[in-house]
Amino acid sequence: MDAGRRARRRGIGMSALLAYDALAKLGLMLALLLGLGLLQWWRPARGDASGSRWRRNLGLIALSTLAARVLVPVTGAVAALWAAEAGIGLFNVWPVPSALAFGATLVAMDFAIYWQHRAFHHVPLLWRAHRVHHSDPGFDVSLGLRFHPFEIVPSAAFKLGVVLALGAPVAGVVVYELMLLGMSLFTHADLRLPARVESAVRKLLVTPDWHRVHHGIDRDEHDRNFGNILIVWDRLFGTAREQPRDGHEAMAIGLVGYSQPEGQGLWRLLRQPFLSRPPQEEKAEAPHA
Secondary structure, three states: OOHHHHHHHHHHHHHHHHHHHHHHHHHHHHHHHHHHHHHHHHOOOOOOOOHHHHHHHHHHHHHHHHHHHHHOOOOHHHHHHHHHHHOOOHHHHOOOOHHHHHHHHHHHHHHHHHHHHHHHHHOHHHHHHHHHHHOOOOOOHHHHHOOOHHHHHHHHHHHHHHHHHHOOOHHHHHHHHHHHHHHHHHHOOOOOOOHHHHHHHOOOEOOHHHHHHHOEOOHHHHOOOOOOOEOHHHHHOOOOOOOOOOOOOOOOEOOOOOOOHHHOOHHHHHHHHHOOOOOOOOOOOOOOO
């Protein structure tokens, strides 16, 4: 086969992978939004869901996804395919059994995303973008999609770097990204698991109650519980907090100075990272450092 034909076939393969990856994520997102949305309407933990919240949060993720596709057009799965063909990355230089590479990819990527999350809280420039996510005064499944373009774009670029460094297998990357999307929606849902189920799940995975603490208005709450899928990272690195100070029903959600209604419109959320002061006269908390 000549070089031109190989290049064309490679291009078709990349295009198909991009299409299937996007369809899988869209299908999972819609299914979980519907399923978890109905569950939190039927048995809400706090009753935070509202139509206006969904409209602005879904509008924000639509714009953020568009920005990411324009500025970082390569997905993690495509990067993994390219790394395999180029023979770069840990698992391509030192081959291991495929099952081991798959499992190690899931754990290593979750470990990396835990530290990325911490960086978004403690690097002032990154915090400006991430505080848009934390400024929502409520906690429901749509919050799992509330991310500013200036957060989505560097997050996507960081994830590509991790994939290339690992030489991660395509299957591992696809499965991890689907798990990350699913857990982002699940852990932000306005749900309470039965106590015995909560206790059992918390031995391994993040739950809505666990992550709700991370959205508390007190800094000692929103600087805790950074894990996305596996709960072990918070326990291992000293960032775990079991319960909010005021209990789940009474705790205040959001950020001082940024969670009032006048700061919640889509346009105001888009310009929030550029503000040195909060949208109203209230004094905001000091930037993280």
